[in-house]
Structure formats: C-alpha cells, structure tokens
Amino acid sequence: MTLANSGNDLRTLDTVLLKVASRCNLDCGYCYVYHMGDEAWRDQPKLMSQRVVDRVAEALGAQYRRQQSPFSVVLHGGEPLMLGAARLDALCKALRSALPHPCGLHVQTNGLLLTDEIIDVFVSYDVGISVSVDGPAEVHDRFRVDHRDRGSYTRVVQGIARLTARADARPLFAGVLAVIDPTSDPVDVYAALKATGSPSIDVLVRDGNWDQLPFGKASPGSTEYGDWLSRLLRVYLADPTPPRLRLLDDMMRLLLGGSAQKEGVGTTDYGILVIEPDGRIDKNDTLKVAHAAADQFERPWSILRDALETFLDNPAYDRYYRQQHDLSSTCLSCPDLTVCGGGMVAHRWRETSGFDNPTIFCADQRRLIANMRGLLRQMSAKAA
Numbered sequence: 112m113t114l115a116n117s118g119n120d121l122r123t124l125d126t127v128l129l130k131v132a133s134r135c136n137l138d139c140g141y142c143y144v145y146h147m148g149d150e151a152w153r154d155q156p157k158l159m160s161q162r163v164v165d166r167v168a169e170a171l172g173a174q175y176r177r178q179q180s181p182f183s184v185v186l187h188g189g190e191p192l193m194l195g196a197a198r199l200d201a202l203c204k205a206l207r208s209a210l211p212h213p214c215g216l217h218v219q220t221n222g223l224l225l226t227d228e229i230i231d232v233f234v235s236y237d238v239g240i241s242v243s244v245d246g247p248a249e250v251h252d253r254f255r256v257d258h259r260d261r262g263s264y265t266r267v268v269q270g271i272a273r274l275t276a277r278a279d280a281r282p283l284f285a286g287v288l289a290v291i292d293p294t295s296d297p298v299d300v301y302a303a304l305k306a307t308g309s310p311s312i313d314v315l316v317r318d319g320n321w322d323q324l325p326f327g328k329a330s331p332g333s334t335e336y337g338d339w340l341s342r343l344l345r346v347y348l349a350d351p352t353p354p355r356l357r358l359l360d361d362m363m364r365l366l367l368g369g370s371a372q373k374e375g376v377g378t379t380d381y382g383i384l385v386i387e388p389d390g391r392i393d394k395n396d397t398l399k400v401a402h403a404a405a406d407q408f409e410r411p412w413s414i415l416r417d418a419l420e421t422f423l424d425n426p427a428y429d430r431y432y433r434q435q436h437d438l439s440s441t442c443l444s445c446p447d448l449t450v451c452g453g454g455m456v457a458h459r460w461r462e463t464s465g466f467d468n469p470t471i472f473c474a475d476q477r478r479l480i481a482n483m484r485g486l487l488r489q490m491s492a493k494a495a
C-alpha cells in the first residue's frame with residue numbers, strides 16, 4: 112500500500128549523486144558497493160570522462176532552470192578524489208557554471224587524498240566537504256582499511272587537519288559521516304567525531320535486510336542499534352556545545368511535529384538521482400543491499416542519450432520515486448510511522464515478500480523513538 116502524502120513535487124530534484132569514480136583507494140569491509148554481491152561497478156569506467164561531465168552539467172543546468180528551486184550535487188564514488196586535482200577542477204568548473212549559488216556542490220570523501228592542491232579546487236568552486244570517519248582509531252580501523260589491510264585513521268585525520276588548518280577552506284568542512292559499529296562505545300565515538308572540529312555529524316546504520324542481518328544484530332527483534340543510538344542521544348543531549356547530529360535532530364524534529372531534512376526517516380519524499388561514471392542513470396545505490404541490480408531501472412537510461420525531462424516524466428521514475436511510500440501493513444498501522452517512515456527501502460528487503468516489510472531495524476527504531484520521547488518529556492518537565 113502507498114501512503115497518500117508524498118511531500119515534494121515528483122519532478123523536483125533534491126540531490127544528484129554523481130559517481131565520478133567507480134573504484135576506491137580503501138576496501139572497507141562493510142561497503143555496499145563492493146561487498147554486497149553486486150558487481151556492476153566492474154563494468155563502469157574507472158573515472159567519469161569530460162564528455163559525460165559536460166553532458167551532466169548541461170542537463171542539470173536545464174533542470175535547474177525548469178524546476179526553479181536549487182538542488183545539490185554530491186560528488187561520490189568509489190572515491191571521488193581519485194579523479195585528481197586537474198580533472199576535479201574541470202568537473203567543478205562545468206558544474207558551477209551550470210549550477211550557480213544557491214545550488215550546492217558537495218563531495219563525500221574518505222579523506223585520504225585531501226591534498227592542498229585538491230582543497231584549492233574546492234575553495235575555488237565552493238564545494239562543501241564531508242569526510243567518512245567511524246570514530247576513534249580502534250573503531251575506525253576495524254573496517255576502514257586499504258587494499259593492503261592497513262587501517263586508514265591516521266591518514267584520514269591528517270587530511271582533515273590539512274583542511275581545517277586553512278582559513279579559506281575551513282568553512283567548507285561540512286560534516287563527518289560515521290557508519291555505526293554497535294559493539295563500539297557511542298560515548299567514545301561521539302567524542303572522536305566531535306574532536307574533528309566538524310560542525311555536523313551524521314551516523315548510518317550498517318546495511319542489511321531480513322535475509323542478511325546487519326552486522327551486530329543477533330535477530331530481527333534484537334535492539335543493538337536502538338540501544339547504541341539511545342546512548343548516543345543521551346550523550347548528545349547532555350553536551351552543552353554540541354555539533355549538529357543530523358539523524359537524531361531529524362527524528363526529534365519529526366517527534367515534535369516538524370519535518371526531516373534528509374532521506375532515511377519520516378515520510379517526505381526526496382528526489383535522489385544517481386549518475387554513474389558512464390552516464391547511466393540509476394536509482395538510489397543503497398538498493399544494491401537488497402539484491403544485485405536492485406538499483407538499476409529495467410530499461411537503461413543514460414544522460415548521454417536521454418533527455419532528463421523525458422526520464423523524470425517516465426512511469427519508471429514515478430514508481431521509483433514513490434517506493435519510499437510503498438509501506439507494509441505493519442508500518443501503516445504503526446504509531447511511530449511519522450518519525451520512522453518505515454526505514455530505508457533497501458533495509459525492508461526479504462526474498463519471499465520483496466520490499467513489503469518493515470525495515471529490519473524496526474525493533475531498533477521503536478526502542479530509539481520510545482527513549483527519545485521519554486528524554487524529551489523529561490527535559491520539558493525540567494524546563495517547566
């Protein structure tokens with residue numbers, strides 16, 4: 112069944128993930144691109160060519176004029192900095208001239224290649240930088256290793272230090288993104304992420320589904336992630352000088368009757384488009400977690416061959432866009448639906464019933480939301 116309220120206009124893009132590199136200089140044990148059974152990355156060119164870049168810029172510029180509301184382009188991979196300074200410069204130049212402010216340009220990087228030369232490029236075109244860090248060294252290095260199985264923590268913090276040491280680049284440091292290890296201590300993880308000096312922290316659960324339980328989850332009914340996030344929430348609310356913590360901020364906003372700012376929780380639609388290095392247009396790539404090619408449209412679309420407008424008008428895009436609202440009967444009768452939203456589509460997958468299930472993190476969500484409700488009630492009672 113589909114929830115009626117779908118929020119944004121169907122043809123309005125919020126975010127375009129531009130996969131500018133299909134390979135990565137790290138080999139993180141949990142990566143959904145390389146370690147979830149989908150081998151599609153092998154067919155992609157290693158780097159996005161200038162021909163594709165020019166066509167992407169032209170198409171997105173036309174889309175911006177059409178929708179008349181700004182959207183963001185996130186340089187993604189693989190590892191986007193593998194493009195190198197010169198090609199990144201050409202890419203950002205093309206994108207920025209097609210998408211002037213207030214459109215946003217961002218990069219999600221593992222931080223290893225954050226050299227001064229590359230930072231110069233991001234300063235020139237005002238590109239916000241988000242770095243993946245999972246916590247202190249012992250937590251981060253458990254999974255975020257290179258192809259020689261060496262931990263990457265020291266090199267990542269060196270990259271961040273280069274960024275934050277420069278007065279012209281510091282304002283570009285937009286956030287750190289951590290994948291949760293539920294066996295770690297959230298107090299230590301919060302302290303390490305805050306110590307990076309980032310104005311914003313985001314945390315992601317490990318990927319999984321009903322057939323393949325996420326790392327650290329003993330059973331569908333267990334609440335390791337809900338407990339971990341509840342402890343993180345307590346530390347966060349007790350901090351007198353906190354950075355923003357996107358997931359928890361969004362959930363608290365929803366609990367208090369507001370709306371979320373990003374996908375993953377709540378019931379607002381977000382128009383997310385993925386463009387691969389060869390120009391192919393895909394669905395949200397986290398869908399790879401469900402099964403191989405789950406992120407691909409039946410009829411292949413390409414930015415080189417198809418007009419973006421035609422693609423956005425196609426029923427296939429319509430079905431993809433509304434997938435978040437295709438909720439199981441359990442979710443439709445759940446008292447926490449407006450906060451949880453049924454979870455990420457990829458995490459609802461089960462071979463026997465497809466996506467017609469609550470998220471595999473359902474018990475975790477219920478636990479976290481209950482604890483959040485209790486803590487907010489306590490805080491408002493204290494303030495009264």
Ligand code: SF4
Pocket residue numbers: 441442443445446447448451452453454469470472473474476477
């Ligand atoms: S908490 Fe569970 S049942 Fe409720 S909306 Fe989320 S996934 Fe669905």
